[in-house]
Amino acid sequence: MSVSTPQQSPFKQPKAVWAVAFACVISFMGIGLVDPILASLSSELHASPSQVELLFTSYLVVTAVAMLITGWVSSRIGAKRTLIAGLVLIVVFAALAGMSDTIGGIVGFRAGWGLGNALFIATSLSVIVSSASGGFAGAIVLYEAALGIGIALGPLLGGTLGDISWRGPFFGVAVLMAIALIATVFLVPKSEKPQRRESVLEPIKALRHRSLATTSIVGLLYNWGFFTLLGYSPFLMHASSPQMLGLVFCGWGILVAIFAVFGAPWLKARFGTAGTLYGNFVLMAIDLAIIGIWPNNPTVVVVAVIVAxxxxxxxxxxxTTAVMSIAPVERPVASATYGFVRFIGGGLAPFAAGLLVESFNAHVPFIIGAVAVLVAAVVLSTVHRALAAADRGEVAQPELDDLDRVEREDELAVGAAYGNEN
Structure with a gap:
């Protein structure tokens, strides 16, 4: 008979972890912050919905591409300095977006914001995983709790400040991120530079591993449906004010947080990672299809968005747990690779939704989103055995192929020669 070991609560953490988690909350607020003001920006800056959707696209696509350099940067200046650099960029570009007078300017500054976001997100996950008490699974739960809370509070803040002015949400994030920056400077201990400098190509090379490539594609497909809903549904609700939209997405975000922290672990223990995700993808596809069938019914759209x-x-x-558990590479590399692929889907989906509505109708993008999520379930089934092994505690270990070994030996040889010269 096996004896289960009681697990430590993921909420009993060192101050440094809480400082990074707080900064994560503010960072993730930036994702949904603009939802309540999309319609206001469209009308006040005389921009089409597809132009306004570029606020998501520039932010997330730059975040995705910048994920490729996060490991290269952090392995040279250390995790803490990378966090600080990311936070500084977010503060600066959020404030500049608030001062802009054109949709093009805001889109451009959101791109700079995305660069800071990439440096922060990829590094914060690795810092939380390495510093948190309660193990890897507890660290992921804490990280996703921060994501859920940030997503819940972002639209609420955006709606409240957006009722005053569309500029308010951008300045609000700049102030809150400045507070997170101060907390990171004083509460996160100085990190040592990693012994090995990561190559900028490592996240791309990691896609040669089938398990990581497959789960990353799953993330891309799932995020296509996710950000179609997040990016275009505000135009279908016909809300009377940004604050009303903020309340809708706050309710949505509260469910994100509750099910990320409590629902996911319970369902995983009962049905396993793969079984839970299969069922969840099907239900999410049905939810998106409901919006696609009745996009002109604001009540249906509001309820479907909250339930999602x-x-x-x-x-x-x-x-996220699946990717980090079965990827046969180091976790910072896996995080960067997964972030790069999934945010490409998240960034392109809202812009594509705007173009599809303008070219066809509001039914099309949500039906496509539903199909994408169903395909994600099919793709996931190809790594079912690896997921089951991870659930049993057989965690994949970093592995090197022959080319990697040659490159690593060359790096060591160069390092040794350099050391002898000095």
Whole structure:
């Protein structure tokens, strides 16, 4: 008979972990912050919905591409300095977006914001995983809790400040991120530079590993449905004010947080990672299809968006855990690779939704999103055995192929020669 070991609560953490988690909350607020003001920006700056959707695209696509350099940067200046650099960029570009007078200017500054976001997000996950008490699974739960809370509070803050002015949400994030920056400077201990400098190509090379490539594609497909809902549904609700939209997405975000922290672990223990995700992807696809069938019914759209928070919360936790558990590479590399692929889907989906509505109708993008999520379930089934092994505690270990070994030996040889010269 096996004896289960009681697990430590993921909420009993050192101050440094809480400082990074707080900064994560503010960072993730930036994702949903603009939802309540999309319609206001469209009308006040005379921009089409597809132009306004570029606020998501520039932010997330730059975040995705910048994920490729996060390991290269952090392995040279250390994790803490990388966190600080990311936070500084977010503060600066959020404030500049608030001062801009054109949709093009805001889109451009959101791109700079995305660069800071990439440096921060990829590094914060690795810092939390390495510093948190309660093990890897507890660290992921804490990280996803921060994501859920940030996603819940972002639209609420955006709606409240957006009722005053569309500029308010951008300045609000700049102030809050400045507070997070101060907390990081004083509460996160100085980190040592890693012994090995990461190559800028490592996240791309990691896609040669089938398990990581497959789960990353799952993330891309799932995020296509996720950000279609997040990016375009505000235009279908016909809300009377940004604050009303903020309340809708706050309810959505609360479900994201609850199901990320409590629902996902319970469902995983009962049905396993793969079984839970199969069912969850199907339910999320049905939810998106409901919006696609009745996009002109604001009540249906509002209810479907709020309910989607439950499915997204489960997916966020379990897909991230799956990637980090079965990827046969170091976790910072796996995080960067996964972030790069999934945010490409998240960034392109809202812009594509705007173009599809303008070219066809509001039914099309949500039906496509539903199909994408169903395909994610099919793709996930190809790594079912690896997921089951991870659930049993058989965690994949970093591995090197022959080319990697030659490159690593060359790096060591160069390092030794350099040391002898000095």
């Amino acid at each position: 928070g439950a499915f997204i919360g489960v997916n966020n936790t379990l897909v």
